[in-house]
Amino acid sequence: MGKPTGFMEFERQEKPHRNPQKRINDWDEFHEYPSEDELQKQGARCMDCGIPFCQTGEERNGSTMGCPIHNLIPEWNDLVYHGKWKEALHRLHKTNNFPEFTGRACPAPCEGSCVLGIIDPPVAIKSIEQAIIDKGFEEGWVTPEPPKNRTDKMVAIVGSGPAGLAAADQLNRAGHWVTVFERHDKIGGLLTYGIPNQKLDKSVVQRRVELLEKEGIKFVTNTEVGTDLSTRELTDNHDAIILATGATKPRDLDIEGRELDGIHFAMEFLHKNVESLLDSNHEDDNYISAKDKEVIVIGGGDTGTDCVSTSMRHGCKDITQFEILPKPPGNRSTDNPWPEWPHIYKVDYGQEEAKAKFGDDPREYQVMTKKFVGDDKGNVTALHTVEVEWKTDGKGQKVPKEIPGTEKVWEADLILLALGFLGPESPLLDQFNIERDGRTNAKADHGDYRTNIEGIFAAGDMRRGQSLIVWAINEGRGAARECDRFLMGSTELP
Structure with missing residues (x-):
């Protein structure tokens, strides 16, 4: 206490x-x-x-x-x-x-x-x-602790984000032989390529990965299951499989001008930035640069904040962040009581940086983007917006309604779409014949994690949809527990 x-x-x-x-x-x-x-x-x-x-x-x-x-x-x-x-x-x-x-x-x-x-x-x-x-x-207190005894069970984990790594760690502790497959060149998934270095230094991720390797976990990179390695081969060579590839299908903005150059999904922008930083300290120019550009980030969540902060480090000319929701109150509202997560106004690290350089919080609230416009070379040059207010419809749901006379044109050289994710990519689940839920996620109950295919489990964002790192760890640990139970008939994993 x-x-x-x-x-x-x-x-x-x-x-x-x-x-x-x-x-x-x-x-x-x-x-x-x-x-x-x-x-x-x-x-x-x-x-x-x-x-x-x-x-x-x-x-x-x-x-x-x-x-x-x-x-x-x-x-x-x-x-x-x-x-x-x-x-x-x-x-x-x-x-x-x-x-x-x-x-x-x-x-x-x-x-x-x-x-x-x-x-x-x-x-x-x-x-x-x-x-x-x-x-x-x-202090040297964190050292490799390989299991004292090994089973003869082989487990494949597809995806090396927080859910996949947590499952791997737990199953390895149980004595199983664990192999983690990652389609990219580095282990970590979201931890490596989805979160910028200024928020989570990649040496911190690598330090943990090296520890897991010393404890006996095998990592296979540059291997996309279903493309580079068939699902049949994976199934034939392992006693169980845990799918933890995340919810990586981005939500798009299907409006006029979407095809113009200079409009990118947030994760493409963040991934390429980290990849180039790690590979060459940006000397290869193989990233989407915001330098000297008018940047607009559409989306107000953590990913949008990461885009703001990354653009600041590139040296953007100016930056604005659109949020379709109203500005949060300074204190909890009556419908958001403790101990719920407080939905209140906060200045995160990216907005703090933009405010320090440009003089104000870059966020604009209750703004809806209507269309993108470009030049004769196909490059985006501006976007059109309208302000909205939130009204209750006939079903009792809050919906945005446009406010006449609030139309505005914003100049922009680079537009980043940080609108969240719609669920997992389809090919892998299709090849395994995994059933989906109503949101296209892998269908498996929380706490059980078994899919409709025996011996195949699903965890993390792939099962629950876009969520927090800490929920991914929760699910990775839970899937490992149920996978161990499936393999051994009982489990001592928490």
Whole structure:
């Protein structure tokens, strides 16, 4: 619980951010590290709250309430407060295979459900989580732990994102022989190519991958199952398969002018940027550059923020981000009570950088894009928008209605579509004859993960749709547990 009176004595202090005017000139992580003394104070703020809602891990009204992997948050907060870092690391690893990923890239639904957050700013859980695992690596406490005994079972995992890696880690601990197949040239999936380096340094991903290799997991890159390797061959050579390729089909904007050059999906933009950065420090020019361009990002989520931040580092001329929803309130609204995730106005790291350089938050709310226009060479030069208001239709659903007289033209050289994802790509599921649910995801129940094909499981965004890294880890761990049960008749995996 930390110090009994800590929440009254110490104010919340998050990981400090580097100066935004300076950090946009490099690709290093945007945050700095609090001192050990400060982190102990933050651990001291954890209350004796009776019911730690931070650990809940449930979905309510379309958002996540508490930690989906049920991190033992009060326990390791207390251990950090008392300076017992190694013990804190042990407790953290009991529930989280990759706290170095969640500590950097998870939006921290645990903090949204912190009991202290009812009356004061919540405990800085995410900062403490990252500090524990980073200290563990620095002190040499995180070492390879290959299983003492091996079974004769072979498991294939398709996809090396957080769900696939969590499943691989768990099944390897159970003693099975695990091979992870990745179609790209580097392991990590979303962790490597979907999240920019300034948010999650790729050396952090590689460090964990190397540890998993030393523990006995085999990684096969540049291999797309269904194309480079047949699904029949995969099935014939393995006792079970876990599909965890994510929800990578992007939502498009089917309006006039969509075919113009200069309009790209956000993930294409982010992927190419990271790939070029890792391969040549951008010297190969094999990426979509925002340098000296008027950039418009359509979409207001985390991916849109990553596009803003990446464009800033390229040296864009200006940047605007469109959000079709209304601007969130400064405090929780009556229909968004604690312990739900707080839908309130926040300035994320990308908007912080744009504001520092250009003087204002780049987001424009309640804006709908109507059409793109271009020059005679087929390059996009502008887009047309209209403002909207949200009204309740005859079915009781909120829908956007255009406001007459609010039409506007925006100049743009580069437009990035960050509109979310529609589900997994079809070819792989089709070749395995996997049934789909109503949203085209692989049909498998949460907690069971079995598809309609015996011995094949589905986990992560491929099963649940676009979601959080921490949910991917939850599902990877769960699929591993049920896969182990299928292989052995029983399981000891959590």
